[in-house]
Each structure stands twice: as C-alpha cells, then as structure tokens.
Amino acid sequence: MDRNFQRALSLVLKHEGGWSDHPSDPGGATMKGVTLASFRQYVKATGSKADLRKITDEQLATVYRRHYWDAVHGAELPDGIDYAVFDFAVNSGPSRAAKYLQAVVGVTQDGRIGPATLKAVRSKAPAGVVNALCDKRMAFLQDLSTWKTFGNGWTRRVSAVRAEAVRMAGSKPAPLPNGGNPPSSGNWLLAIINAILSLFRRR
Template sequence: MDRNFARSLALVLKSEGGWSDNPADPGGATMKGVTLANFRRYVKASATKADLRKISDEQVATVYRRFYWDAVAGAELPAGVDYAVFDFAVNSGPGRAAKYLQAIAGVPQDGRIGPATLGAARARPAGVVIDTLCDARLAFLKRLPTWPTFGKGWQSRVVAVRIQAMMMAEPVFVQPAPTSTVSGATPLSVPQAPTPAVAAKERNPFWVALFAILFRRKSP
C-alpha cells in the first residue's frame, strides 16, 4: 500500500547504511543504498561519486520510489507484503523480487507485477506470502558466491524484514458467531477456533518468542 512507502523506506535505509564502495560488492559505490548508476539515471546524469556522497533525503526517496517501489507495484500490494517485496527488490533487484513473488502466487514468472500477480497475491494470507518469500530469499542469498563475505548481514536483514513485515500486515478478523441472550444477562462471547495456519504459528517457537518480546515491549 502506498501509505507504507515512507515507513518501508525508513526500514530499508536502516539496512542500507551510508557510504559504501566495497570492491567485493557487485553494486559498486553506493550511498544510502543508491548506486551511482541509479543516481545518474534518476537525479543527475553527470553525477560523480562525490555528488552521490552528498545525495539529499528527497533525492534518495525519488530513486527508491521510481526504481524499486513502483517497479514492484508497492502501492498495490497488501500491507506487509509490500515492504517484504520492496526490501528484496532493493537488495537483489526488482525483477528477481517480482519473479519470486510470482512463484509464490502461482502465476507466470515474467518479472512484471501486473493485475494477475496482484490478484493472486491478495488471495493468499499476507503472513504466508511474507514467510514463504523470506524463506526463498534467504535460500537464494545462500547460493551466492559472496555469501561468505556478506552472509551474516544478509541473514540478519531478512530476519528483521520478516518480523517488521508481519507487524505491518493487516490482521484478518473473524466475525463472531451470533450469541443468544437472556433478558438482564450479560451476553457471552464465543471464542473462535484458530485456523490451522494460526495454530501452527502459535506452536512455532519463533512466533511464541516474538509475541512474548512484543508483549513485554507494550507492557508498562
């Protein structure tokens, strides 16, 4: 959803950091995750590395929106899924992120997110899409020859993306079953049985630990 762009960008920038010009990084020189090639493409055609190092926040947002967010139809994806796909696009390219989402959605993998992909993605629980996408993304990263150099950071990033995307996903509310009342009595609520997917997550130690952490943060 487009309202998630600013929040998603802020999260991405925490992972991207500041200036980097590591010879082992195939992306080359970057500032706040913006490559020199993209800076030249969307901001200043004749830009140098020195120009890139002085990139403004507004210019950063322009590059990320046009090259990544719009490329994966972030404004039209479900909440949480939008951030997970967006971060994947920033880290590994919009085309690859789109194809992985399409594989999960069960549509042709052409690297372009259109109506068919959006419809199929919306038809699936956001949590399932986020989980599956993060698993597939991590498996892809582990196959890269640069994993020994960047693997630790990438793994931490995917873990953080999974958690934040799950928190951003809109919950699905179950309509309570009708209750009968007796005059003067307090209506009784009927608890809803959890779906298999929810029950499985409740039994998963990762989710139990995560919810415990979140609960403690919200407690006084």
C-alpha cells in the same frame, strides 16, 4: 495510495547504512543503498561519486520510489507484502523480487507485477506470502558467491524484514490465556466460565 512508502523506506534505510564502495559488491559505489548508476539515471546524468555521497533526502526518496517501489507496484500490494517485496527489490533487484513473489503465489514468473499477480497475491494470507518469500530470498542469497562476505548481514536483514512485514500485515498472534497454554480439552467456553466464577469467589 502510497500509504506505506515512507515507512518502508525508513526501514530499508536502517539496513543500507551510509557510504560503501566495497570491492566485492557488484553494485559498486553506493550511498544509503543508492548506486552511482541509479543516481545518474534518476537524479543527475553526469553525477560523480562525490555527488552521490552528498545525496539529499528528497533525491534519495525519488530514486527509491521510481527504481524500486514503483517497479514492484508497492502501492498496490497488501500491507506487509509491500515492504517485504520492496526490501527484496532494493537488495537484489526489482525483477528478481517480482519473480520470487510470483513463484510464491503460483503465477507466471515474468518479473513484471501486473493484474494477474496482484489478484493472486490478494487471494493469499499476507503472513504466509511474507514467510514464503523470505524463505526463497534466503535460499537465493545462500547460493551467491559472496555469501561468505555478506551472509551474516543478509541473514539479520531478512529476519528483521520478515518480523516487521508480518507485523505490518496484522498477523501477529494474540497472546493466549494462562501464559500461552490453552485448556487441554480445547473447551474455551469452559475456561471463560471458570474465569468468571473465580472473579465472583474473590468478592
């Protein structure tokens, strides 16, 4: 069911870091990417910043699953796309991540991933969806007023997400023979025959 949740969560946490209470961050105080508001919603209604700083792994997983993963139907998205949408949701909100995914696959952008969105997503090549989504995500981030403060980190994050999501989708291209240079004629059969003949000549 949630085959990729733990893997996706571990990847997200690599970018979220530890404690942060940056004055330029509209999310306010966060611990490993969990805001105080989310902590109070899913863990402890009266939680303080001190409580947030001591969040356990179990509590962390609960917040990420319920607030982000479930919100974007991560368990129902194809491999790779699930991680790309999940990370986008963590960074910029589930509704925005859903709308951008819907824009990529050409369905109504209502911010809620349902049967129509899932059907459209599954009809597309996963790597293409991942790349288009990451392109739109970068364009959105570059328009933010906080780009000068966080732009470099966001760029590294989206680049890493793109590479890993494509890998998860199983779309990493296989290496070509001859050091990546295919025969100019495009005749692969001839190339295979020549390779076999060269083996016999060595005997």
